Amino acid sequence: MNGSRRPVPAGPPGVSRRIVLAFLTSAAGAVGFAVTYGLGGQTQWEGICLAVAFAGLAVGLAIWGRRLVPVGGYVEEHEGFTPAPTEQAMTAAALTAPDSPVRRRGLLAALGVALTALGAAALFPLRSLLPWDRTRPVEALKDTPWGPDVRLVTSDGRPLRPEDVPANTMVGVFPEGRLDAGDAPAFAVRLEPERFARPPSGGHLGGLVAYSLLCTHAGCPVRIYLKGTGRLLCPCHQSSFNLYADARPVAGPAARSLPGLPIEVGPDGFLRARGDFTGPPGAGFWSRP
Template structure:
C-alpha cells in the first residue's frame, strides 16, 4: 500500500498546474504572404502619370547637373591661377556632379517603388542545368521584366535615363583636360611635360631662400643636421596669377648639412656642394610627392606617399621603395656676402620617372 500511495503522490506532483501552457506536437503553420496592398499608382491612372513625369524629370535634371559641371569647369578655369577660381571650380563642379548622380539615384528608386510591378512571385529552384525549355522560359522572364518595368514601353523614362547616364560621364571626361594643358602662343611648351620638367626657374647666381617667406639663406646659418625647405629667392615675388604654384612645384628644394667627410661624392659633383651642405629636389622621382622627412642619424630622406628612401650622403640614391632614380641635385655655391646661391639649374629633369625624358 505504501508503494501505491507513493506512486499516486508522484502522479499528482507531475500533473500540470491550472493556467500553465502545455506543449503540443502540432507543427507551426505557414501563415503565408500578407494580402497584397495596391499602391496609389496601381489604382489611380493620374497618380501613375504623375509618377512617370517625376521620374523622367529627375533624369533630365541629372542631365542639367552634368551640363552645369562642364560649364563650371569652363567658367572658373583653374589655369588662371586665381585662388578664388580654384575654389569656385572645385565647389561648382562638385555640386553639379553630386546633383547629377543624386537625381539619377532618386529617380531610379522612385521608378522601382511607384511604377514597376510590385507583385510577389515565388520561383522554385531546379536541381539540374536548364534545358531548352528552361532557356526559353528565361527569355520570357526578361520579356516579362521589360513589360513590368515599362522600360521598353515608357519611352520618356527610358530615353531620359539613357541621357542622364551618358551625361553623367561627361564631367569626368572634361576634367581630364586639365591633366594635359594645350600649347599656346604665350606658352609653347604648356602641353609638353618633358619640356616643362626639364627646366625650372633656378639660374646661376640665384640665391636660395627659405620657404615660404623668401628670406635668403647664409651658409653659416645652416646648422649640422638641419633640413631647410628652400625656394628660389625671386619666387616669393611672383603672384599666383603669374604661375607661382607651377614654378614652386618644380623648383622646391631640400637643403641639408652633413660633415664633409660623410659625403660620398663623384669627381664631377664634388663642386656641387659647399662645406657639407647639399641641395636636392623635393619632388619624388616616383610619382611626384614632396620628399620632406629627413632622418638626421641615418641621413635618409623619406617620401611619405609610398615610402621611397634616398641616401643623402651619396647623391640621394634610392635605397628603398618604388622610386626609379635618385633625386636631382642642385649645384650650389656661396656668393661674396656668404649667401648660398645656385650654380645652375638642375642637370636633369625633376619629377616622376614615368615621363619620357631626353
C-alpha cells in the first residue's frame, strides 16, 4: 500500500559546511599520511593521519546521508524490477530539485577532494614494494655501520688503543658515531696466538681479535667470557663459541660462527675497522629456505 512521500529535507543551516569541513579534514589526514611516509615514516603519526582521513570521510558521509538524503515515507510490495511511473517521477523530481544532494556542487567537490587525496595517499606504500634504488632484505642485513677507517669506541664513545684491551678481558666496542646501531655491537679480546686452532676470519693483531657480539642463534648478546679457555657463552640459550677456533659454535643451538671484524691500528694509534663483519651478524634464521 502506497503512502505519502516525505519531501526532500533541506537540512538546517550549516549542514553543508559541516560536511565540507569533514571531507577537507579527511583530505588533510590523507595528505599528512603521504607526507609522513615520504619523509621516512613514523608508525604512530601514520596511524593518526589515516584515522583522521577515514574518520573525516565517515563523518561527512554520515551527516550527508542522515541530514540531506531524502527518506521514503511509503511501503509497497515488490512488483518487479521496473519502477512504477509515479516512483520514477518522484525520483526525477528529487534529483532535479534545487536542494537535491546531487546538485550541491560544493559537497560533491569536497567529497571528490577527500576521495582523491585518500586514494593518492594509498599509493605511497606501494613504493616499498618497488625494487628501484632499494636493497634486497637479505643484502641489507649484511651491511652494518662498520667499514674501512671506522674507529672502535667504547659504550661511552671513547676510542680504543690496542693497550686498552688487556689479556683475558672482553671489551665491548661500537662503531664511532653509531652507538645506537642494533647490528653493530662487537667485542675485542686479546688471546694467545699460538693456541689458534683456526685463524680468525677477521685477522688479529698479536692475538687481539674482534667479533660480533650478537649470538648467531637468536641475536642475544654473548657476554659471558670464560677467561683462559677462550670460550664465550650466550646467556639466553647456552650456545658456546670457541674463540680459538674462529668463534665456532661448540655447544647449544647456534649453528654459525660469530662473524669476525677485521681491525688495524690507525695512524693516530687507535683501533680501526678494515671493513665490515666477515658475515651477517645476529640470528641467521632469515637466510634459511
